[in-house]
Amino acid sequence: MKKILTIITVIAVVIVAGLFFLKNNSASGPTEITTNNQASTPTNSSSTESTPPKSTYSKADVATHNNKTDCWTIINGSVYDITSYVPIHPGGVAEITRACGKDGTSLFTSNPKHNSRANMELANLKIGSLN
Numbered sequence: 262m263k264k265i266l267t268i269i270t271v272i273a274v275v276i277v278a279g280l281f282f283l284k285n286n287s288a289s290g291p292t293e294i295t296t297n298n299q300a301s302t303p304t305n306s307s308s309t310e311s312t313p314p315k316s317t318y319s320k321a322d323v324a325t326h327n328n329k330t331d332c333w334t335i336i337n338g339s340v341y342d343i344t345s346y347v348p349i350h351p352g353g354v355a356e357i358t359r360a361c362g363k364d365g366t367s368l369f370t371s372n373p374k375h376n377s378r379a380n381m382e383l384a385n386l387k388i389g390s391l392n
Contacts, residue, residue, distance in 0.1 A: 317392040320364075327362025329354055333388075334365035341386045 318333075318340045326333035332344045343357065350357040352374070360368050369375055369383070 316389040318389050319392055323391075324362045329358045329361065332358060332361035334360040334363065334369075335391055336360075336364075336366050336369050336383065338391050339387050340389045340391055341383060342388045343383075343386050346382065346386060 320335070323333045323335055323340055326342070326344075329347045330344065332347055333340060333342050335341075343360070347354055347357050352372075359365070369379075
């Protein structure tokens with residue numbers, strides 16, 4: 262009986278982990294390859310503006326994308342469109358939107374929970390660099 266319970270528990274854990282993985286991967290949308298061979302995640306479809314086809318941005322450009330439905334940030338001199346990540350951010354919407362439209366370097370780098378996985382997820386959202 263104990264063996265059966267262990268097997269059922271393992272199966273349940275695998276199923277829950279699989280569903281969690283699928284939810285997290287599908288929530289951010291498919292990854293697209295841009296013409297400069299950088300991976301990027303499309304912006305939230307509710308965004309009123311699309312990402313301009315350029316790779317360098319000014320602080321003024323970033324400042325216009327300053328809310329949860331259109332959120333860009335600067336981290337270590339790179340520009341990221343984090344709109345699609347806002348609703349699934351583990352720290353909550355309020356925490357991530359503090360970086361919308363501004364330099365979020367200190368917010369991102371000072372958080373000890375931002376580990377290598379967070380850096381990989383961020384890399385997928387890069388749209389260019391600061392000029």
